[in-house]
Amino acid sequence: MVSLKSSLLSFAAVGTKLASAIAIPGPEAAAIPVPDKGITPHPYYSSSVGVLGCKIDTNRVAYWPSSVDCDNICVEVTANGRSVTLLKIDTSKAAYDISFDAWNYLKTGYPAVKGHIEPGGGFPAEYKFVPAENCRHLIKTASGKLPFTAANSMNFVTSCTAGRSTWVGNNYELWNILDPVCNHGFNELCTLAPGANQATCAHPLGSNDVLEGQEIWNIAYPGGELVDA
Template sequence: MLFSTTLSLLSLAAAGSAATLPAAFGAQKRQSGSVSVTPHDRYSSSVGVLGCKINVNRVAYWPSFPSCNDICVRVSANGRSVNLLKIDQSGGAFDISYDAWNYLVTGQSAAENPTMGGGIPATYETVDPSECADLLNESSGRLAFTAANSMNFISSCGPDTWVGRNNVLYNILNPVCTYGYDEVCTLPPPELGNQPQCPHQLGVPAPLSSQPVWNIDYGTGRPSLAL
C-alpha cells in the first residue's frame, strides 16, 4: 500500500512540474466554448488540491493542465449550470464530477436520482474564481494543497495570480487525504528556501482517518470512501 502510494505521490509531483504561469485573470480573455461532458466518479487532482477541503462533487477533469488563475469554470446544459473547480487534468475527455453531470442531466443529485450515460452537449466559460468560493471547505476559505507534493505548482503561481494569493498548505500527503497530518504548514522567507514548515515532520505517511473523502459511485449513487 505504501509503495503504491509513494508511486502516486511521485507522479503527482511530476505533473506539478509541468505547470506554467499565466497572466492575471482580469487581464486575459475569458475562455468559452462547446464541449461534450462526461461523468467522473473518483476524485483526483493533478496539482495536489486536497479533496477533504473542497466539494469533490464539483470538479472539472479537463485535457488542459490547471492554471494559476482559470481555476473556476461554469458548465451549462439543459437549462442548468454548475460551477466547477478545474484542478485536474484528464487524458483527453471533458470529465466532470458524476454528481455535477447527473444534475445537468436530471436536475437532481446523483445521490438522490442516479442515472447513467455518456457525453452530453454543454457550453462552458471560465469565470472569476470568486464564483467557486462556496466550493472551498477549508477553514480560512482558501484552496488547500498537499505541502509535500504541490510545491512545483505553487511555486509557479506568482503573488499576482489567484492561486498565489489564495493557497494554503497542509501536511497531508495525498489528494484523498488518507496519509499525513491535518495541520497547516507555512513557507519560510525566500532566502531560507521553499520547504514548507509544519508542526510534524513534512511528508510522513502516517495513516489519516479524520478527513475522509467520499465519492458518489457511478450508477448507484452510493457513497464510497476514496482510497
C-alpha cells in the same frame, strides 16, 4: 467673471477623471461548446496539482485536458438550462469529465442519488471560465484559501508565486497531508518562509501516518453508492 466656455471645459475635465476612476466591466466571456462527446461523469476524486479533496467540495470538480492554471481555475458549465461552477484542478488525457454528481445534476436536475440517476455517456454542454471568486464557496477551509498538500504541491505553487501575482498565488494554503485524497499525514497547516522551497510543519513533512477524520466520499458510477476514497 467665469466664462461659459471655461465652465464647460472644467466640467468636461471632471467628467473625464470620473470616467477613468470608475472601472467599467468588460464584456462577459462567451460560452464555448464542449467538444467531442460532451461532458462525461467522473466518479473518483483526484487532483494533479495536489488540492486536498477533504477540504473542498469534491462533487464540483472539472477533469479536463488542459493543464491546471494559476488563474483560470473556476469554470462554469451549462446544459439543459442548468449551470454549475467547478474547480478545474485536475487534467485528463482527452475527456471533458466533471464530478458525477455535477454531471447528473446538469442532466436530470437532481444530485447523483439512487432513484435519480440516468446512466449514459456524454451530452452536449457549454463552458466558460469565470472569476475564481465564483468558486470560493466550493472551498471548505476556514480562510477560504485553496488547500494543497505541502509535500507534493510545491512545483505548482511555486509556478503560481514566482515573480508574478496570480489568484492561486494569493489564495493558497499548505497542509501536512501527504495525498490529495487525505489518507496519510497530519491535519495541520504549514508555513512557507519567503524564498523557501519546503514548508515547515509541526510534524514531519510527508508522513505516511494514517489520517483519520478527513474522509472523502466518492459517488460510484452508475449506482450512486458512497465509497470511501
